[in-house]
Amino acid sequence: MLRVVTTVNVNGLRAAAKKGFSAWLAATEADVVCLQEVRAEPEQLPAEIREPEGWHAVWAPAAAKGRAGVALLSRQRPERQRIGFGSAEFDTSGRYAEIDLPGLTVVSLYLPSGEVGTERQEEKERFMKEFLVHLLDLRTQAAVTGREVLVCGDWNIAHREADLKNWRANQKLSGFLPEERAWLTRVFDEAGYVDVVRRLHPDTPGPYSWWSYRGKAFDNDSGWRIDYQIATPGLAEQAVGARVERAASYDARWSDHAPVTVTYAAQA
Amino acid sequence: MLRVVTTVNVNGLRAAAKKGFSAWLAATEADVVCLQEVRAEPEQLPAEIREPEGWHAVWAPAAAKGRAGVALLSRQRPERQRIGFGSAEFDTSGRYAEIDLPGLTVVSLYLPSGEVGTERQEEKERFMKEFLVHLLDLRTQAAVTGREVLVCGDWNIAHREADLKNWRANQKLSGFLPEERAWLTRVFDEAGYVDVVRRLHPDTPGPYSWWSYRGKAFDNDSGWRIDYQIATPGLAEQAVGARVERAASYDARWSDHAPVTVTYAAQA
DNA sequence: CGTATAATG
DNA sequence: CATTCTACG
Numbered sequence: 001m002l003r004v005v006t007t008v009n010v011n012g013l014r015a016a017a018k019k020g021f022s023a024w025l026a027a028t029e030a031d032v033v034c035l036q037e038v039r040a041e042p043e044q045l046p047a048e049i050r051e052p053e054g055w056h057a058v059w060a061p062a063a064a065k066g067r068a069g070v071a072l073l074s075r076q077r078p079e080r081q082r083i084g085f086g087s088a089e090f091d092t093s094g095r096y097a098e099i100d101l102p103g104l105t106v107v108s109l110y111l112p113s114g115e116v117g118t119e120r121q122e123e124k125e126r127f128m129k130e131f132l133v134h135l136l137d138l139r140t141q142a143a144v145t146g147r148e149v150l151v152c153g154d155w156n157i158a159h160r161e162a163d164l165k166n167w168r169a170n171q172k173l174s175g176f177l178p179e180e181r182a183w184l185t186r187v188f189d190e191a192g193y194v195d196v197v198r199r200l201h202p203d204t205p206g207p208y209s210w211w212s213y214r215g216k217a218f219d220n221d222s223g224w225r226i227d228y229q230i231a232t233p234g235l236a237e238q239a240v241g242a243r244v245e246r247a248a249s250y251d252a253r254w255s256d257h258a259p260v261t262v263t264y265a266a267q268a
Numbered sequence: 269m270l271r272v273v274t275t276v277n278v279n280g281l282r283a284a285a286k287k288g289f290s291a292w293l294a295a296t297e298a299d300v301v302c303l304q305e306v307r308a309e310p311e312q313l314p315a316e317i318r319e320p321e322g323w324h325a326v327w328a329p330a331a332a333k334g335r336a337g338v339a340l341l342s343r344q345r346p347e348r349q350r351i352g353f354g355s356a357e358f359d360t361s362g363r364y365a366e367i368d369l370p371g372l373t374v375v376s377l378y379l380p381s382g383e384v385g386t387e388r389q390e391e392k393e394r395f396m397k398e399f400l401v402h403l404l405d406l407r408t409q410a411a412v413t414g415r416e417v418l419v420c421g422d423w424n425i426a427h428r429e430a431d432l433k434n435w436r437a438n439q440k441l442s443g444f445l446p447e448e449r450a451w452l453t454r455v456f457d458e459a460g461y462v463d464v465v466r467r468l469h470p471d472t473p474g475p476y477s478w479w480s481y482r483g484k485a486f487d488n489d490s491g492w493r494i495d496y497q498i499a500t501p502g503l504a505e506q507a508v509g510a511r512v513e514r515a516a517s518y519d520a521r522w523s524d525h526a527p528v529t530v531t532y533a534a535q536a
Numbered sequence: 537c538g539t540a541t542a543a544t545g
Numbered sequence: 546c547a548t549t550c551t552a553c554g
Contacts, residue, residue, distance in 0.1 A: 011538075011539065011540095011554085012539045014539085014540090015539060016539095037539090037554090039540060065541065066539080066540040066541055066552095066553090067540080067552095067553080115553095115554090120554095212537080212554095213537040213554095215537085256537090256538075279545080279547075279548065280547080280548045283549085307549060333550070334544095335543095335544075335549080335550095381544085383545090388544090388545095480545090480546080481545095481546040481547050482546050482547090485546095524545085524546090524547075
């Protein structure tokens with residue numbers, strides 16, 4: 001049996017809904033969809049998105065109005081759901097939600113974006129520090145219970161030179177700082193998670209999942225791969241296909257990010 | 269010789285420019301156009317509006333960005349121009365500018381809108397008090413120099429029951445309060461100015477010049493007459509025609525106000 | 537450059 | 546209900 005998972009940063013779900021997200025959702029073959037940057041209370045969303053027919057939805061809006069916000073949609077009813085990862089600072093910031101499906105925990109993550117030299121970069125670093133501890137916990141718990149874990153979302157870090165178009169020009173920019181890249185390496189090497197899309201496509205540049213709205217970034221494919229599906233090794237081995245659903249044109253986009261979709265040959 | 273004067277609150281000239289103001293300006297037969305709620309610095313405007321060919325422009329933006337702002341466009345070069353009416357509180361608020369043409373002073377006025385029970389209503393009242401003194405001054409100066417005066421603009425007050433659709437329901441609303449109506453009466457009776465459009469159309473309901481964007485106000489013609497041309501008696505007697513340039517449909521509008529145009533059989 | 541809020545009208 | 550501003554990304 002196959003299980004298809006998509007993650008996408010929608011950059012404002014109300015705006016995305018008007019531009020094409022609803023059509024995308026109606027057409028997708030995914031079994032689980034992880035959303036980031038919902039930027040709305042569920043009550044502010046049209047009903048067909050708040051409670052889509054055939055889906056179970058978990059909404060984790062931020063306390064601050066119009067900011068962040070993650071969600072998970074799954075065709076199966078989750079066994080359990082959880083908002084936040086046990087952080088006093090970040091649990092009401094709309095950056096983490098998880099659901100348990102049979103044998104599998106799926107997370108929707110929106111890691112803070114930073115800006116070098118500002119408080120926002122310090123916040124990003126605090127999040128990274130706390131979140132790595134949680135990832136280790138999650139891995140341990142999963143090993144004990146025999147579950148797999150899949151952390152989907154916008155991690156706001158490109159790992160390697162192949163993960164963004166102009167890596168040289170961006171080495172001092174938040175999102176490709178040496179310390180951020182090293183942190184992701186720890187996620188893989190110390191915590192033992194696997195970058196699923198990179199594992200399937202070891203040699204491709206990208207595939208990018210985010211293009212700035214500024215300038216001609218999209219048309220030039222001057223993008224970044226910052227949206228990941230990060231899995232425990234047992235699940236990563238089941239991944240049989242991955243693709244980025246890049247829009248056909250600038251105007252066909254409904255977000256500055258594109259959906260990242262992976263097909264798993266699941267045991268459950 | 270005829271002289272045509274238009275006054276219109278554009279509700280954001282940058283937005284209006286995109287929606288049809290530019291076309292309107294290119295087509296108008298007015299010799300003088302008074303604008304209110306420009307809501308932009310002249311530098312933020314497209315050149316064909318900032319310095320329209322064949323026109324002389326006077327811009328009086330507010331110190332607060334994106335607020336108020338009045339302007340005057342005239343085909344003739346003004347002999348003199350003035351921004352503000354000598355008020356410490358209001359001279360940088362983008363609510364008053366005047367030009368002198370031969371034998372005639374034209375004012376573009378944007379009287380503050382209020383809200384009962386708030387500081388904004390007190391501000392409106394302070395403006396009214398100061399402005400009436402200025403109107404008396406202006407009248408006296410004009411009499412001495414033998415000039416006529418025309419005060420065009422958004423006065424944010426409907427004078428009589430005929431000046432708005434549902435006067436009963438609006439008696440406690442700012443814009444139709446007894447004290448505001450009484451103040452306008454003083455402008456006419458004590459200061460000796462004449463409501464030119466009402467003089468030409470003594471019995472018509474309206475003609476309204478503002479319709480809320482909310483609900484079906486425009487389609488139901490549920491409007492207010494709050495944009496006036498208020499003239500010294502000698503000029504008022506020369507008025508030979510007046511009309512409100514109401515848009516053909518809701519979608520054809522480029523402001524929530526419509527231009528109020530008067531044709532004067534001028535001596536000069 | 538685009539999505540949100542907030543204040544204003 | 547529309548236009549702006551500001552914050553954020």
